[in-house]
Amino acid sequence: MSGSVITGWGTALPEKVVTNAEFEARLETTDTWIVERTGIHERRFGGTTSGLAVEAGAAAITMAGLAPSEIDLLILATTTPDKAIPATSSTVHAQLGCSGAAFDLNTACAGYVYATVVADAMLGAGIGFKRALVIGSETLSVITDMEDRATAVLFADGAGAVVFEHRDDAQPLILASDLGLDGSLLSILYCDHGGFMKMEGREVFRRAVRATVESALKVLDQAGVTADEIALFVPHQANQRIIDAMTQRLGIPQDRTAIVLDKTGNTSSASIPIALAAAADAGRLSDGDLILFSGFGAGMTWASAVVRWGQ
Ligand SMILES: CC(C)(COP(=O)(O)OP(=O)(O)OC[C@H]1O[C@@H](n2cnc3c(N)ncnc32)[C@H](O)[C@@H]1OP(=O)(O)O)[C@@H](O)C(=O)NCCC(=O)NCCS
Known part of the structure; x- marks a missing residue:
């Protein structure tokens, strides 16, 4: 038996906190509307996608007790690259001092789960990769129209990173996964x-509620586990009402759900690793716990996975 294990994680949020009151002061909106319709109280703006990724990645590598050069696979999930060319992972690879391969992956808010599944497959493929760093990093404030109340209050900046190490004696990391896309829906978010x-x-x-619930139920079924056996549900952090609809339909209570949305807003591919890291830091995860990830985003993409935490 062989598999990957999670050995480190880290996050980065820009220093600048933007409260709902700041939008209230200059747009036709209110703190009450934003909180009731989205669950968001504040978010962070600032930094660059590579800068936030480096900060989160360095923290994850340090926690794993590794030297950056021991990372031989870097996957950066982002929908807000610093430049058109080269891939932002090139900057991150150079600044961290990683070895081996690096590439960007863009499946919007489903990006972190896609990247985790790809990294685990590459580590297990016997093609030479031993240690992967998967980062979700975004600067959505750059591509958000701050005069448009319908989007300005939702999207924000941040990064989350996780180190995966391949071990010959480990159980499989991913019990089941489901990656999907309906390109006919690209016009609803672009x-x-x-x-x-x-x-x-x-x-x-x-669409998000429907796609993620179907996808999450599919991976639970494939993994042969019930919702009761999930120790922690880590949904994409887009809207509290979407999360509520998902938890209700999946039968997973809020006390087994990771939520950071109230403080971060929607950070796209960074949202799931930020929520995961916050739960891990708070001691909400133990060795052997099963985690359910479920994300959706522009494309429309979706991705779910049942993942084993620890050994
Ligand atoms: C955007 C969203 C919060 C709007 O909430 P909603 O309850 O669906 O509201 P609607 O879109 O039906 O709009 C209702 C009204 O609120 C208005 N509104 C939108 N944003 C507003 C704001 N910040 N403040 C006050 N009113 C607002 C709309 O203009 C609309 O007004 P109208 O009826 O006069 O046209 C919600 O649809 C949502 O979260 N959708 C998913 C977005 C998402 O997750 N995107 C990322 C995917 S990864």
């Missing part, structure tokens, strides 16, 4: 080069 995000909020909401 951003042209040099422009701002355009979103049909209500339609995204509806």
